[in-house]
Amino acid sequence: MSETMELEAPTRPIGVYTRPKGNTGWRDWVTTVDHKKIGILYGVTAMVFFVIGGFEALLIRLQLATPNGTVLGADTYNRVFTMHGVTMVFLVIMPLAAAFANYLLPLQIGARDVAFPRLNALSFWVFLAGGLFLNMAWIVGDAPDGGWFAYAPNTGMIFSPGKGMDYYALGLQITGIASLVSAMNLIVTVLNMRAPGMTLFKMPVFTWMILVVQFLLLFAVPVITVALFLLMFDRNFGANFFNPEMGADPLLWQHLFWIFGHPEVYILILPSFGIISEVIPTFSRKPLFGYPFMVFSGIAIGFMGWGVWAHHMFVSGIGPISVAAFSVSTMFIAVPTGVKILNWLATMWGGRIRFNTPMLFAFGVVSMFTIGGLSGVTHSVAPADTQQTDTYYIVAHFHYVIFGGALLGIFAGFYFWWPKCFGHLLGEKLGKWNFWLMIIGFNMTFGPMHILGLQGMSRRINSYSPGFGFDFWNMFASVGAFVIAVGVLLFVINVVASARKARTAPPVGLDPWDARSLEWFTPNPTPAHNFDEDIEVSSLDEFWHRKYGEDENGKVVRVATAEEVCQDGSATDTHLPSPSYWPIILAAGLPFVAFGLIYTLWFCVLGGTLIFMAIYGWIFEPVDDPDGPHGHHEGHGEDESGVDEATAETVEEAPVG
Amino acid sequence: MADTSAVSHGHGTGTGLSNNKLLMWVFLGSECLLFGGLISTYLIYRSRFADGPAPGDIFDIPFTSVSSFVLLMSSLTMVLALSALQRGDIRNNRVWLLTTAMLGSLFIGGQVYEFTTFMREGLGYSTSPFSSAFFTLTGFHGVHVSLGIVMLMSLLVSSLRGTLTKERSETVEIVGLYWHFVDVVWIFIFTVIYLVPSPTT
């Protein structure tokens, strides 16, 4: 295969070497390299996984609603909560953050696209492949059952002889590739593609937080990669990394997992912090209070997140000195996080706040995350944690920070940027119902878990006996879970209903929220080429500052309307990266390799061939479709410094990670 | 694999640096944590050799020294290949690329020999935590070297087809970065795993 390619390449590209042209229908979505479309793909996929993960959560709650529940057997229950955790963390929150990062980050820095559009598409397809692969385990009837942190040796071949943990190890490995690739891509994008004048300290906080997250991913993903490899080698090739009988130490897994795992929780939360740092100033009609402190505290959280992993191991027997050290280091994470909370409050303080739905959700984050953060602080007190760990008190903590922090923030983002992506607003009325049902249901579900946990209810138990005082609050929590479900359902209805309404209603206009940052310079929805021309950035919140000035008394006065400030999206001569088939083909190869490792190596051959083909196709693919329209090279972005035909056709070779 | 041939020398990017090169460096930063994890695993397990041979029993330092030297010298040839291309000296570029790939292959050959010898001496992959960790660490490194060889050969093919010109020397530079990184990892492994005295039975 490669032979022929190599021979053909120097001549004019034909056949597969031309890039796909289709701009309509599903082909367009499959081959797109447009960061906006990829963002939407991420979002839709993650929401589908959210419904799956939420369905699993509802099963958990049904089982636990009454003592000695019989909805799920012990075996099924273990699979359900494992897949619930894995799905929610790796297939919902992370890709939702990626959705926002993809769609907004290039816009917020005034770029045409990300630095490597095809790699960007690759990230998405690899993520999808990993997610489907993981859930495939349900279909073969062998979903992983070792818990989301998969402690060895329970996940080894002796104690998990089924294929479930193989799906876990390989599935997460695949999604890890996706995260790593997209992290590298976005770092380069932020560093290299900013609009003229946009220094780092003129970047929106959302962009900043995404940047910090990409660094966390960059350095944390390889750690779990190692852990998962070791697990896989243990299971499939008879290695002895976690086999105590041969003298191995199971704590090795715990260290590796949590060295990844704790930065991971900040990977989950920081995007949401970024989102609400955009929403709160907009709706408070005030600039973000203490911008540099918001940036530095985010960076500080990113750094400190590396030094606290063993707080998940306070009772593992790592020794009193280690416990003491990690206990203290954990406590101080409360400081930069507190700076953020207080700065948001200070931003709102003295504002004139419009409580539209995005703002409601952002407000929800500030208060609900605080509850979760404070219970986190109570865990960091190691002696106290010996009573708390592995109880529902922990379950309460992390749902408060993840649901109350990360997820609510993401919903704030949905409502805030929906017009940016789709050209119409989500319904306010349904939105408010959505918010209130979610927040009430959420508190009903997870609030009582504090009590349950302190009353001694262990987590990961598929049933409990009456007489331990668990009955009432479990039922209460289960009812709450269904209230959340109704809330989520309203969101789905809102999406459909507002899209339908938008067909007849007038368009949303340029600046529905009186917003502040660069992405609002483009019309809604964003045109394919993003910006008509480069934006010269001279201040933070450039968009806002072009709309408003100050009079001599320091009062804010309008100097321009959004119509005057915005670009009209009419540029037609911009040169866009062409779509490509190869990312999806490459991604499709990975699950086959994984199947091969589980079942028969023949699948590996198949998958390997696909990957090999895709890499070569990728390399020999011309940068542009030679038959496609050629604009002149304007603006800045990957297409900037004139691509001559010769360069375009040559082998673009860079090492593959 | 990257799209940005256009910005080959980074003119017009925010930092003035090429996207591709930046990407490689970012990637190498990430690789530090990958190899760090594997090396730590090895260090934790080096004295847990169960009933099998201990590292101190079977390491053949003179042999490994030679192959380490080979890999080290391949870094020299790699940089010479780049420097040749930067001068527009296509012929020497090819020669050095080929030499680098050969030296890399020699190193891999040495590793294959080492592995088979160890196996014969009773150190299988499943023998002990030590053996698993040792083969995994050096195996990962070997896979990295092998990937590097594939990349070098692709460059060579590209050069023979006349497309690897002076203007595109950055591609060689990027492959070179990867190659040197793999070398640098071995410098670490050679000292910490082989030369620092290992436990014996």
Add this chain to the structure above:
Amino acid sequence: MSTVIEAPAGEHEGEHDDHPTDRKYVEVAIVLGIVTALEVATYFVEMPGAVLIPMLMLMMVFKFFYVAAWFMHLRFDSPMFTKFFVTGLVLATIVYATMLTVFEFWHKG
């Protein structure tokens, strides 16, 4: 992370002029070869661990950074590259050293 990103735009345009000559590269390689030979020599000489291990570490670190500086061009390339690499390196070192410490010294009790 902030430290990583500060390189002002376009400052390192001149990078191609001061690339070392091939001769310099060969010299570097000779130095590396000699240090390697010294390293290997320690294997044949009896030495207490307290001397040997710091010595080996020193030579390793020297080789490591010598390769990075010359062959990987960190000496004359943009400092931003160095920052990325060193961030990864330092982070890996600290994190894994902590992990090893926990395993080796503090795990009792």
Add this chain to the structure above:
Amino acid sequence: MILKSLRLERVIAPFIGGLLVLTGCAADAPLDTLDPKGPISRSIDSLADPIFLIAGLVFVIIFVASAMIWWKFRDDHSTDEFPHQVHGHFRAEIGWTIGPAVLMAVIAVFTLISHFDLNSEDRNDLVVNINGEGTSWDPEVVVVGQQWWWEFRYYFDGLDGVDLSDARNLPPADIVAANQLVIPTGSEIGLKIMSRDVIHSYWIPALNGKRDAVPGRVAPWKIEAETPGVYFGQCSEFCGLSHARMRMQTIAMDPVDFQVWVDQQMQPAAEPTDAAAMRGEAIFEGQCARCHVVNGINDGGGADLVSNAAPNLTHLMSRTTYAGGIFELYESDGSLNRPQLEAWLRNAPAEKPAYAEGRRGMPALGLSEDQIDDVVAYLLTLGASPAMDVIAATEVD
């Protein structure tokens, strides 16, 4: 409209309700973590309580501020002037960096003091009568977790000479008990926690926090009870299929009762005299002895199980629960809970999920009903029944 009435106070109502319930919930919650029954757990509690309080205060501050923002600064459309544009305030930032940092530093100090105290050992030797001889015993018990039950091993000569390196092959002990750890009140008891298969976690909330049982490691831990009673626990590290059904109790007795218990446990099983029990013994030796040990009938040897051990049954009847502390052995009137025990012998995996075919957990042995009756008759001869108050205290309903 309903939205208007859904104000903040409704949202936080569950918390206030929760706090109220928390304070009064101890009565029917045997695993309550806030109801210490010994000095160790009390010192955890007295560290945790102020921290809950501090957290609660911070919570109140943030929520009061939020509520004020909610009401004071909402846009009432009275003006369309922009509010005063504040970009930040350096001193405020420093304030709310230093403030929490100092607070956390204070918490850290108290945490460290308490932490090192909890990890210190402060055991006194006890005098126990072993075979009529007063022996000075450094009270330490070996606790071994396996899927899905606990074993407790007492070595009255102390653990110094005992090789604990291989949990699957521990040297013979003076007493081997399962699922119920019996301790004397008023003394700190050391535990050496280990595992024969996967990671478990030993946890009696009323007496101390938890500590993982990690295969290949020996984790020191300690408990102390002030008053006699039955204290409940639950394995709290996910350990596979029946993790939920891996419970345990600690029975604290005053030292006199403890001595009686020790005397009884040191006896090997007596040969049965009654015909049914004798038939039962034969079945036991044929069917059960490949896994279970009854001292005096069969000694030592590994069980045909992944963990290499099944509960020692020599004094089965002296326990109040079995099979991971989940089934009650006695009715509240002190008679045998026969249907449950028979069901267990008929088909154990149906009563408590296990991977019996994977040699984890007790298999269904295909005994006939007559055989079951005989085996029960035999089991009834194993050990003296516990005191009525212990039986009563084991019932959680």
